[in-house]
Amino acid sequence: MDRLNFIAGRLVKGALIVLAIAIMNFFIVRLAPGDPVSVLAGQSGAMDQDYMDELRQRFGLDQPLIVQLWIYLQNLFQGDLGTSYRQGRAVLSVILERLPATLLLTISAAIISVILGVVAGSLAARRRGTWWDTLISSLALLFYATPLFWIGLMAILLFSLVLGWFPAFGMVSPEKEYTGIMHILDVLHHLVLPMTVLGLFYMAVYARLTRASMLEVSEMDFVRTARAKGLPEGYITRRHILRNALLPVITFAGIQAGHLIGGTVLVETVFGWPGVGRLAFDSLLQRDYSVLLGIFLITSIMVVIANIITDVVYTFVDPRIEVKQ
Amino acid sequence: MSLVTRLQQLALVAAIGSMSIPAFADEPVRGGTLRMIAQPEPPTLMLGLNQQGPTQFVAGKIYEGLLRYDQELQPMPGLARDWSVSDDGLEYTFHLQEGVLWHDGEPFTSADVVFTMEEFLSEVHPRARGVLAHVEEIEAPDEHTVIFRLKAPFAAFIQSFEVSSAPMIPAHLYQGTDFRDNPANETPIGTGPFKLERWEQGSYIRLTRNEDYWKEGKPYLDGILFNIVPDAASRAVAFETGRVDVLRGGDIEYFDVARLEQMPDVEVTTEGWEFLSPTIWMQFNLRNEPLDDPRFRQAIWHAVNRDFIVDSIWSGYGKVAKGPVNSASPFFDDSLPDVEYDPERAIELLDEMGLEPNRRGVRATIRFLALPYTETYIRMGEYIRQQLQQVGIELDVTQTDVGGWAQTLGQWDYDMTINLLFQYGDPALGIQRAYVSSNLVKGSPSANVSGLDDPAIDELLTRAATESDPEERFRLYSEFQHEIVDNAYFGYLIEAHFPTVYRNNVRNLVNSAIGLNDNMAEVWIER
Numbered sequence: 072m073d074r075l076n077f078i079a080g081r082l083v084k085g086a087l088i089v090l091a092i093a094i095m096n097f098f099i100v101r102l103a104p105g106d107p108v109s110v111l112a113g114q115s116g117a118m119d120q121d122y123m124d125e126l127r128q129r130f131g132l133d134q135p136l137i138v139q140l141w142i143y144l145q146n147l148f149q150g151d152l153g154t155s156y157r158q159g160r161a162v163l164s165v166i167l168e169r170l171p172a173t174l175l176l177t178i179s180a181a182i183i184s185v186i187l188g189v190v191a192g193s194l195a196a197r198r199r200g201t202w203w204d205t206l207i208s209s210l211a212l213l214f215y216a217t218p219l220f221w222i223g224l225m226a227i228l229l230f231s232l233v234l235g236w237f238p239a240f241g242m243v244s245p246e247k248e249y250t251g252i253m254h255i256l257d258v259l260h261h262l263v264l265p266m267t268v269l270g271l272f273y274m275a276v277y278a279r280l281t282r283a284s285m286l287e288v289s290e291m292d293f294v295r296t297a298r299a300k301g302l303p304e305g306y307i308t309r310r311h312i313l314r315n316a317l318l319p320v321i322t323f324a325g326i327q328a329g330h331l332i333g334g335t336v337l338v339e340t341v342f343g344w345p346g347v348g349r350l351a352f353d354s355l356l357q358r359d360y361s362v363l364l365g366i367f368l369i370t371s372i373m374v375v376i377a378n379i380i381t382d383v384v385y386t387f388v389d390p391r392i393e394v395k396q
Numbered sequence: 397m398s399l400v401t402r403l404q405q406l407a408l409v410a411a412i413g414s415m416s417i418p419a420f421a422d423e424p425v426r427g428g429t430l431r432m433i434a435q436p437e438p439p440t441l442m443l444g445l446n447q448q449g450p451t452q453f454v455a456g457k458i459y460e461g462l463l464r465y466d467q468e469l470q471p472m473p474g475l476a477r478d479w480s481v482s483d484d485g486l487e488y489t490f491h492l493q494e495g496v497l498w499h500d501g502e503p504f505t506s507a508d509v510v511f512t513m514e515e516f517l518s519e520v521h522p523r524a525r526g527v528l529a530h531v532e533e534i535e536a537p538d539e540h541t542v543i544f545r546l547k548a549p550f551a552a553f554i555q556s557f558e559v560s561s562a563p564m565i566p567a568h569l570y571q572g573t574d575f576r577d578n579p580a581n582e583t584p585i586g587t588g589p590f591k592l593e594r595w596e597q598g599s600y601i602r603l604t605r606n607e608d609y610w611k612e613g614k615p616y617l618d619g620i621l622f623n624i625v626p627d628a629a630s631r632a633v634a635f636e637t638g639r640v641d642v643l644r645g646g647d648i649e650y651f652d653v654a655r656l657e658q659m660p661d662v663e664v665t666t667e668g669w670e671f672l673s674p675t676i677w678m679q680f681n682l683r684n685e686p687l688d689d690p691r692f693r694q695a696i697w698h699a700v701n702r703d704f705i706v707d708s709i710w711s712g713y714g715k716v717a718k719g720p721v722n723s724a725s726p727f728f729d730d731s732l733p734d735v736e737y738d739p740e741r742a743i744e745l746l747d748e749m750g751l752e753p754n755r756r757g758v759r760a761t762i763r764f765l766a767l768p769y770t771e772t773y774i775r776m777g778e779y780i781r782q783q784l785q786q787v788g789i790e791l792d793v794t795q796t797d798v799g800g801w802a803q804t805l806g807q808w809d810y811d812m813t814i815n816l817l818f819q820y821g822d823p824a825l826g827i828q829r830a831y832v833s834s835n836l837v838k839g840s841p842s843a844n845v846s847g848l849d850d851p852a853i854d855e856l857l858t859r860a861a862t863e864s865d866p867e868e869r870f871r872l873y874s875e876f877q878h879e880i881v882d883n884a885y886f887g888y889l890i891e892a893h894f895p896t897v898y899r900n901n902v903r904n905l906v907n908s909a910i911g912l913n914d915n916m917a918e919v920w921i922e923r
Contacts, residue, residue: 104796105803113841114448114803117829118522120839129576157439159576168597224629232633239633240625245600246429343625345598353436353626358799 074386081382084289085375093147096367097140102361107156107358108133132155143364152368153361157354162365166347170369172242173346176338177331179262180270185324187270188277193313195278196285208277214275219334222339223268230264237264240343265342269334273327277320284316293313318389325381329374402742422903423451424616428921430902432642432912433631441592441601442581443563444518452560453644457603458499458911459563459586462490462509464553465909467670469726469821471554472908475504475564475587476542485549485864492540496610498564498566499585511567513544520575522842525827527556549864555821558671558910589615589917599624609917618918626641628770632656641902641921644912645894646671649771650711653895663900666713666893668911673722673819674894678780678887679830681811682700683847686760691749693884694743696812697735699787700780706890709776713895717888719877721829722819724891726866729874732881742787751788759788762811765804768797769816777814778887802841814889821909823873824861831880834859846886853879 098262108126112118127133146153152162195207214222231239238244242261248258288294289312297307335348347366354362398870434450439631443455462476471479476490496504514534517524519893530550535543556562564587569580584592587610590603603624605615623640625631630650634657645666648656655662678696686692715723718732746830751759766777775810781791791812804810820826829835833854853876860872880886896912898905901922907913 097824103800105799105801107799109803109806109841110799112522112806113798115522117526117842118840119526119835119843120837122522122525123840159440159581165597172598227630227633231637235637239637239639240630241623242599243596244432245602245621245623248486267618340626341630342600343623343627343630345596345624349598349626356797356799357439394827 074383078379078383078387081379082317085372085379088375089371092371093144093364093368094140096364096371097143098136098361100355101369103355103358105358107360108132110356110358111157128134147368152365155354155359155362157357157359157362161215162361165362166350166365166369169345169350171348172344173332173335173339175258175262175347176265176269176344176346177335179266180273181324181327181331183266184270184273185277185320189276189281189313189317189320192278192281193285193308193316195282196289196312197308198284204282211275211278214271215279219268219272220337220341222271223265223338226264226268227341237261261380265338265344266343269331269338272334273331275328275376276323279315280320280323284319285312288312288315314388320386321381321384321388325378328377329370332370332374424903424918424920425923426616426920427618428923429619429621430617430642430896430919430921431621431623431633431640432644433625433640433647435625435631435647437598437626438601438790440581441584441595443560443584443586444516444565445576445581446521447507447521449646452910452913454601454603455563455584456559456588456910457585457590457620457915458588458592459559459565460588460915461557461559461562461564462485462492463557464914465555465558465671465821467667467909469555469724469909471557474557474559475509476557479554481554484547484552487544488553490542490544492542493610493835495542496566496587497608498587499565499591499606500569500630501608502566502568504564504566504587505539506542507539508564508567510534510536510544511571512564512565516565516575517562521562522561522826523560523820524556526829527553527561544917550824551864551866551869552822552824552861555643555825557693558813558821559915560843560910560913561820561825587900588915590617590620590915593619611913611917615915617916620916628652628846629773641899642905642912643897645896646770648897650709650713650895653897654711654715656897661900662897664895664897665906666895668896668906668908668914669892670724670911671819671821671895671909673724673826674718674892675722675817675819676776676889676892677717677720677815677817678889679721679815679846680886681808682885683808683844684762684811686751687762687811689749690749690884691745693762693887694735695745695787696784696789697884697887698738698742698745700783700887700889701737702889705776705779709772709779710890710892714890714892717891719881719888720817720831720886720889721823721873721877725819727823729870729877730735731874732877733882735881739783739787746788753788757788758790761790761792764791764793765801765810765813766793766795767814767816768795768801773814780814805845806839806843808838808845808847812909816892823876824857828857828861831876831904849886850883850885 076112108123112123131139155162155165158165158392191207195204198204227239230237238261243257297311334351335346338347339346340352349365351363426875434454437452438448438454441455441458442447443451443459454664458473462474462546464472464474466472475493475496480488481488492506509852513528518528531544532545532547546693566585569577569585589606589609591606593602595601603620605618625634628648630649635643635656656662667871680687680693682688706714706716719744721728746759753759768774781793784791805813817830818826829842830844831848831853832844833849837843856876863869863872903920903922904918907918
């Protein structure tokens with residue numbers, strides 16, 4: 072019951088945070104010079120001022136900013152995210168079309184990075200000072216420090232162009248028109264490179280974090296006690312060291328939810344992955360405010376939810392954290 | 397050597413020769429899917445509502461115009477099978493092709509043409525609005541005839557019927573609706589050789605053969621696949637790994653073109669841009685000091701090595717521009733003076749103006765609004781900055797994206813920018829808007845943003861636009877070109893020749909003045 076109340080409280084706070092973010096975003100996206108109409112005019116090659124005024128009126132961009140905000144919030148409470156200026160389609164359907172691709176990419180990257188990162192980190196900690204440790208630590212440092220898009224391009228050059236193992240771009244092979252299980256395998260084949268590249272950076276972070284944390288915990292008194300009791304080393308590592316060392320990893324995983332979405336902008340662009348990250352980037356260049364605000368709103372909801380889940384997971388992993396309103 | 401042996405040898409040579417050229421290699425064959433790249437992804441495929449480059453490229457296969465244009469910019473039949481112009485230049489009569497069906501099976505008639513021009517394009521198409529302002533009335537005496545009556549002669553009118561300038565729109569789906577909100581916009585219905593089959597947003601667009609196309613036996617291709625690949629380096633890899641057959645100009649950076657050209661069975665052409673004929677120029681804000689002084693503008697022109705720009709930055713894909721009218725246009729005057737790269741002369745001119753270098757060697761600082769298109773444009777901007785620095789002109793660079801660039805330009809909040817001007821088949825359609833004082837309107841980046849206000853130029857351009865005699869038009873446009881160059885109002889950099897990279901089994905890829913933007917009914921794949 073306590074736990075349910077705790078979650079409910081978190082949800083209310085989360086909703087308020089999302090509202091505050093929505094209002095802030097509304098102003099932030101308008102800070103960039105130009106508006107959707109000036110972009111359209113720049114691209115059309117011959118748009119006169121009358122036409123630009125007509126379009127601004129149609130999009131409601133001729134209204135004072137505060138009126139535009141009021142209309143935006145009113146529509147938002149009715150579940151209406153507006154219409155894309157550029158595509159003339161409902162923002163929600165524009166985003167929902169692209170969301171599954173991003174979720175597939177980010178969730179798989181998150182899972183692979185946590186699992187491999189923690190395994191690599193604990194391996195490095197247990198074999199401290201050996202060549203395993205050096206190898207893992209060096210690779211972690213390398214992946215942590217290298218820009219994502221560069222790793223992406225190098226991966227394409229090596230695995231697509233030279234070796235021909237994986238496709239260079241996209242999520243499907245449209246010329247093959249696969250269905251059923253073949254379609255799923257085709258998507259997975261396309262997923263490998265972008266998922267690994269997006270996951271590598273976080274894998275590196277988790278590995279470093281796990282290693283440092285495990286080394287710290289293994290120096291603690293209760294671990295010495297456990298060893299003194301004669302418990303097997305594997306058991307100590309799993310039950311005592313790793314479980315305690317995971318707390319910072321979980322904290323970071325919560326924060327990472329937001330970062331991952333940011334990372335997808337680059338990875339989705341390099342790999343031509345048809346997700347929301349790229350949609351956000353395109354919408355920014357086009358000043359397609361409504362789509363941009365929609366993406367920010369949906370991703371901020373996702374990040375808030377991820378953080379609530381993190382908080383709840385804490386209460387399971389760390390008995391010291393009490394569930395209190 | 398006996399005669400027999402020689403004959404045998406000759407026969408052998410002939411046999412080897414014939415083996416390397418398959419029989420009927422130039423005979424078009426049906427079938428195959430052409431794989432290309434659409435970038436950036438078009439916002440919509442409703443060509444009447446949006447005419448950005450990628451929209452023209454993809455939707456140009458779905459929709460058609462009344463006319464097409466050959467590479468000398470002469471009109472060819474499109475949805476109109478023939479046409480005539482009255483002697484006074486006021487009446488244009490078009491006879492339409494018969495048996496043309498919209499993709500939903502409805503017949504295409506003169507009523508569609510009247511609706512398209514009178515109601516649809518005159519409301520939503522920025523360029524067509526300007527052209528249609530010359531039209532007094534449009535009449536359809538029968539189902540296959542349309543007559544346009546103009547208010548006054550407008551010689552460029554015949555150049556205004558290419559598919560992106562005036563795509564035909566089905567009246568039965570749009571008449572009486574809010575055009576921008578019409579649900580039909582998501583499933584474009586045209587008369588073209590290809591129909592939209594599937595658009596997976598962010599991934600690909602697939603067009604399929606229109607089995608009921610009005611041209612017998614066309615198109616040859618079963619379909620066209622447009623991949624969406626947002627990154628230029630990945631697009632080059634997509635071509636190298638064989639996932640696409642054609643790269644359009646602008647798909648990849650120029651330094652990659654030279655590399656891909658070395659691949660076996662790959663060809664490069666710069667044809668197919670005659671209608672657009674892009675000229676890249678330094679657009680000055682003539683209101684601001686010291687750019688209001690022709691000597692300063694001449695100094696900038698002399699200080700920039702345009703041969704280097706063409707050869708090194710554009711990898712040779714272009715030629716040095718001489719003036720405002722592109723050399724692909726029949727109105728281009730080759731007698732324009734060549735402005736030489738001469739930094740010494742630039743310094744002389746600046747000295748003459750009394751602009752002395754300060755302690756840092758700077759004589760003047762002007763704001764430079766960089767054009768943020770591709771890496772090539774950015775490099776060109778940086779090179780120009782270095783060149784001008786050598787003669788003591790410092791550029792204070794504003795980096796922004798396309799939206800910011802258009803906004804800043806429209807508000808006249810710049811001193812110098814690099815811009816791209818398309819010819820659209822005729823100076824009256826393409827470039828006039830940037831030079832006439834009647835278009836000195838704040839807000840639109842496509843208006844006369846530079847503040848050029850020269851009655852002589854206004855007079856020449858207005859007369860040339862309404863003159864029917866081609867020779868007199870040439871004379872007037874020639875005078876206009878000299879007036880612009882003599883006053884060094886602007887600096888002309890390069891006529892870009894955008895390269896199309898393709899595998900040589902793709903045949904007849906470019907066969908009109910709009911190149912890859914055309915409907916591709918004639919394109920076929922050799923197998």
